[in-house]
Amino acid sequence: MTEIKLVFDEPVQRKKAPKHLADFSPEERRALAVENGLPAFRANQVATHYFTHLSNDPETWTDIPADMRSKVAEIFTPKLIELVTTRTTDNGMTRKDLWKLHDGVLVESVLMRYTDRVTVCISSQAGCGMNCPFCATGQAGLTRNLTAGEITEQIVAAARACVNGELPGGEARLSNIVFMGMGEPLANYNAVVRTLRNITAPNPDGLGISARSVTVSTVGLVNGIEKLMDEGINCTLAVSLHTPDDELRDSLVPINSRFKVREVLAAADAYEKKTGRRYSIEYALIRDINDQSWRADLLGRLLKSRNAHVNLIPLNPTPGSKWTASRREDEAEFVRILESYGVPVTVRDTRGREIDGACGQLAAAEKSK
């Protein structure tokens, strides 16, 4: 009898994403131009078009000879991401884009306009290997790391949407970038650091956005935090703590079995000392799981002498999940207790709920169609 092989049982052999100018440092871009028979200064022109003018179509770059443009496109600007759907809410002020990558993998980014800023929340991995049980992305596991090009493209697309006046209120400037979409940024370290340099390098080498306006959110990969503080980038660090005690954190954030609360906070303190940047503690409030007064009390005691700010996030329940947001009164009590310790605390607004705003939910919905 012929054995029938189930194709979906095979490990997926993925073709590597094409290299893009955003995968390289400015020096590497120049070397790449020369390797391909182009003068080095063409790489600078390309970077100016991409990072300063947010253009990725060499056919429109009239300072590059017409017969050179297809070569330039091939080397520097292959198409990496394609828009699948856009969903908006909050009267169009929040917009979630679902992107398809070269191998069919789906990731998402969320663009949010506030009165004083425009923020994009981007994905650094397709899926996530950290397996937090309350998170849609974590449930699907890690598909693959994104390249610096694929991460940067989400940001440049957002910046372009702002400049083109695609959000209500007209033309705007992308001001803030948060690595809080799908994935654990520090588990894709090199691509994320390359992206951080693309964001913060002044024009034309990068987007020229201040590191103060960039937040990298981690579940607490201590080795990653320690490495990041030596990069000289000085972006803001956000640590997803979700509970102050190891006992619960071991199950809520499984990487806690490797890096305990005490070690994570020590790494965040060291980051703060080295960079001078106050860090934030992300805490998804989950009803009857981590929202008890005694946990607020323990968190207050842990943080009262640290330069940290707490962001409480009412959990956005994922379909079919037993986890849900805390009661209003429990949330208010949690805030009150933290404030009694002098810990600065905000309750994050839940933008994008109506459009499957929790990380990974739009990609999950698209896959199940």
Ligand code: SF4
């Ligand atoms: S909460 Fe963050 S780190 Fe945890 S599984 Fe989800 S995306 Fe990954």
